[in-house]
Amino acid sequence: MEQTILQELRQKGAFQALIDATAERYRPIVWKNFFGWKDVTDLKWESITGASGPGAAATVVSFDSAAPLRSRKSISKVSGEIPSIREKFRMTEKDLQEYLNISKLGATQERILKLIIDDIKNAAEAPHKRLDIFTLEALSTGQITLNTTNNPDGMVWETAIDYGMPSGNKKGVTAVWSDVANSKPITDITTICDLAAANGHKLEYMYMRRAMFNYLKNSAETKSYITGYAIGKAEQKVNLSLQLINEYLLAESMPQIRIVDVQIGIEKDGNVTNFNPFAEHRVAFTPAGLLGEMYNGPIVEREIPVKQVTYAEYDRVLLKKWHDIDPISEFTGCELNAFPAWNNVLSCYLLNTNNVNTYA
Numbered sequence: 001m002e003q004t005i006l007q008e009l010r011q012k013g014a015f016q017a018l019i020d021a022t023a024e025r026y027r028p029i030v031w032k033n034f035f036g037w038k039d040v041t042d043l044k045w046e047s048i049t050g051a052s053g054p055g056a057a058a059t060v061v062s063f064d065s066a067a068p069l070r071s072r073k074s075i076s077k078v079s080g081e082i083p084s085i086r087e088k089f090r091m092t093e094k095d096l097q098e099y100l101n102i103s104k105l106g107a108t109q110e111r112i113l114k115l116i117i118d119d120i121k122n123a124a125e126a127p128h129k130r131l132d133i134f135t136l137e138a139l140s141t142g143q144i145t146l147n148t149t150n151n152p153d154g155m156v157w158e159t160a161i162d163y164g165m166p167s168g169n170k171k172g173v174t175a176v177w178s179d180v181a182n183s184k185p186i187t188d189i190t191t192i193c194d195l196a197a198a199n200g201h202k203l204e205y206m207y208m209r210r211a212m213f214n215y216l217k218n219s220a221e222t223k224s225y226i227t228g229y230a231i232g233k234a235e236q237k238v239n240l241s242l243q244l245i246n247e248y249l250l251a252e253s254m255p256q257i258r259i260v261d262v263q264i265g266i267e268k269d270g271n272v273t274n275f276n277p278f279a280e281h282r283v284a285f286t287p288a289g290l291l292g293e294m295y296n297g298p299i300v301e302r303e304i305p306v307k308q309v310t311y312a313e314y315d316r317v318l319l320k321k322w323h324d325i326d327p328i329s330e331f332t333g334c335e336l337n338a339f340p341a342w343n344n345v346l347s348c349y350l351l352n353t354n355n356v357n358t359y360a
Contacts, residue, residue, distance in 0.1 A: 046079035
């Protein structure tokens with residue numbers, strides 16, 4: 001009797017082979033631009049930060065003199081439990097019947113596979129989308145929340161996880177950026193850069209939504225600076241593009257702009273609403289390199305697999321397929337235990353473009 005693709009997937013190695021063959025079609029992972037994996041053996045995460053900035057120079061002393069004693073840099077720690085990120089998709093009896101029908105009718109393998117692959121692809125991507133939400137919210141606000149809006153069918157935290165960005169690293173603007181006639185985004189960026197330099201930090205990037213970039217490029221101040229910069233070049237046409245503005249910023253030793261255009265779906269009662277987890281009016285400034293580590297905790301089912309379940313892996317995500325009867329159903333599930341630790345938060349800065357003079 002000829003096997004169906006679903007039956008073949010339950011054979012050893014077949015599920016993993018399908019993941020490996022289709023993984024290049026998956027959505028790009030955003031959070032890896034900011035964190036690197038850290039595998040741990042328990043379900044605890046901790047973000048350890050030391051006093052940042054330049055250390056003091058050593059003292060010049062005469063020979064046979066004792067070295068002067070220096071104070072050690074203070075260390076602070078934010079920690080908590082690594083949460084479990086899970087989801088599952090169900091092929092109902094009706095879905096399975098459709099799958100059997102098109103298989104018998106000799107449909108192309110691509111069409112047959114699509115009924116299965118979409119569930120597998122969604123299960124593989126879903127945990128990383130949650131890590132993207134964690135990362136972009138933290139980057140743009142300094143904290144992570146779980147509430148009925150961004151996690152409607154899961155746990156809700158009474159208080160946010162605050163990574164402890166110093167209040168002095170958070171600033172308001174000279175005039176709100178939406179007021180393009182009076183706003184001074186170049187001045188505001190310069191203020192942040194000067195503050196960071198005084199603290200011994202070199203900023204490499206600034207992240208913002210496209211709407212904030214549009215305010216920046218349409219500002220009268222920006223036009224004045226960029227026009228003056230471009231007139232001195234051989235090609236004197238002034239098109240305030242991201243490329244030209246970044247060219248100017250680089251020439252002035254200021255951080256490069258990275259636009260955050262990430263839409264992630266949140267499902268509630270069967271309806272998916274897309275949102276951008278990067279806070280609307282914020283600009284986040286970071287130094288070069290990663291922000292910290294993505295703690296990856298153990299999964300019990302990986303160590304104690306269930307006989308009736310077929311497993312595969314995608315970038316630390318445990319994927320699984322199983323079926324139930326009465327009514328007959330085919331499930332595709334995913335599980336990942338992970339949470340970001342932002343270790344260089346003291347070297348990062350936030351600008352609220354909708355608040356004058358103060359951050360909040």
